[in-house]
Amino acid sequence: MPRSLEPWKINLISVWFGCFFTGLAISQIIPFLPLYIEQLGIKDADSLSLWSGLTFSITFVVSAAVAPLWGSLADRKGRKLMLLRAAFGMGLVILLQAFVTQAWQLLLLRALMGLTSGYIPNAMALVAAQVPRERSGWALSCVSTGQIGGVILGPLIGGLLADWVGLRLVFIITAVLLMISFFVTLFLIKETGYIPISKKDKLNARQVFATLDNPKLMICLFFTTMVIQMCNGSVNPILTLFVRELAPGAENIAFLSGFIAALPGISALLSAPRLGRLGDRIGTQRILLATMVISLLLFIGMSFVTNATQLGILRFLLGFADGAMMPAVQTLLVRHSRDNITGRIFGYNQSFMYLGNVAGPMLGAAVSALAGYRWVFFATAMVVLINVIFLRRFYRRPKTHLPQPVDETSEHSASVAESAKTRG
Known part of the structure; x- marks a missing residue:
């Protein structure tokens, strides 16, 4: 190299x-x-x-x-x-x-x-x-x-x-x-600049959250991760069956549904780096909120499609939002926590991601059994809406630019002062 x-x-x-x-x-x-x-x-x-x-x-x-x-x-x-x-x-x-x-x-x-x-x-x-x-x-x-x-x-x-x-x-x-x-x-x-933490200096869960400038926002971001995974997984149990309902005469249902399932991933590959760079410029929280609102509208649109082509187009557009949401959450986790607890924070976030992987298919299967395939998309949109409302509520200090790197002590003092100012 x-x-x-x-x-x-x-x-x-x-x-x-x-x-x-x-x-x-x-x-x-x-x-x-x-x-x-x-x-x-x-x-x-x-x-x-x-x-x-x-x-x-x-x-x-x-x-x-x-x-x-x-x-x-x-x-x-x-x-x-x-x-x-x-x-x-x-x-x-x-x-x-x-x-x-x-x-x-x-x-x-x-x-x-x-x-x-x-x-x-x-x-x-x-x-x-x-x-x-x-x-x-x-x-x-x-x-x-x-x-x-x-x-x-x-x-x-x-x-x-x-x-x-x-x-x-x-x-x-x-x-x-x-x-x-x-x-x-x-x-x-090569892991450079890493300072190991001794067992006696390890913080418990309560102490980890006490070091955060906005613990409620952090918990909300964890739930956002779960919601993102739920949205990705809720459609999986019914996608092939819904495609068959939209295209009853198609002979290649397995290929068609597989192709439609893969479309969000393709557009996510295209959008992720570009939206990540845009978030660095205008504020990651703005990118997260905007893409979640867009995904909400797209899920509502999917509940009204009349053919497989329309579903494929909307899922392709959904991928542009998908490519930004999870990296945006992870970026906000980094910017609202200190380096000595990053592993713990990402570990907690990963737990919520896995819970979303389990809860998403369960939601899709339950709603489709009770109300039909189209209501799965609408129910998913409502989950996203609730999450957007909580994100707007707990993101009390939107940032349009990144703070300059400072030492840990002054950074923590500044964050505490800013939080106090906001509460006041």
Whole structure:
């Protein structure tokens, strides 16, 4: 690499590839997971649906429970170590999934996979701690494109590999991809400027929130992360069925619904870095609120579509908002917390993200069963509306520019003074 390249830029490029391979590895298993469970002996349709749901969701439930623990350990031991742990641990667990002989073994390993998760949030925390603050929005948005790209290509590659080499070999190939993430992290990422925190100096949860200038905003941002994931997941259970309702004569429903499902990811790839850079200029909170309002309107529009083309266009437009929302939340988390608790904050945020992954499909399935497919989009829009109202309420100190870097003591004093002034 050129010697003139700054260390944080090398880390950014390396983390991008690590997140890309991680997103690719995780998502390429999802399309054929029910088929794999069926191969393990679960033949009854109702039992297959139950086992598939449990096997898919248990990873997120366990990940939500342990994410704060890994975040705390990252603040104490360093983010690079957590990246290595996550990449190697997930690679090993996924490799073992290739050799299971019964469904309960797969369920157990998927739960263990949740224990080893955490590559992407720790990658975000590492980049946030090292990149210049005035470029943090752009940098985090760039990292998110790595994950998005992997998640988009994963199901396509996974499906092709499953047909080509068989289901079990896909797990082995996935493990190899995660080991590539491990070696990229080991040899290319350098964690500079990190000051380890001793166990006796570690803050408990109450103390962590006491150091924040706006704790209510931070909690609201956590819930915003959950809402974003709920919005992405609520449509998943019914999308193929809704596309079939809109295009009853189409012979390629699986391809058509898969294409429509992937459209937001494609536009998110295009928008994320640009909107991240714009947020650095005009205020990240403005980008977050604007994109959430746009997504609200698009979800309402989806509830009135009359054909698959209209749905595809609206979902493509939705991706432009999706590409900005999660990086904007992460940027605000960085700017409203101090470096010595960034890992904890990102750990808490990751827990809410995993909860959204579980709650979204549950919301979509429940609303569609009670009121029909179209009401899923309307219910999702109402969830976004409630979140926008709370964000507007708790973001009491909108910023149109970034503060200049100052020492931690004066920065904290200034934030406390500003909060007091606002309350007064």
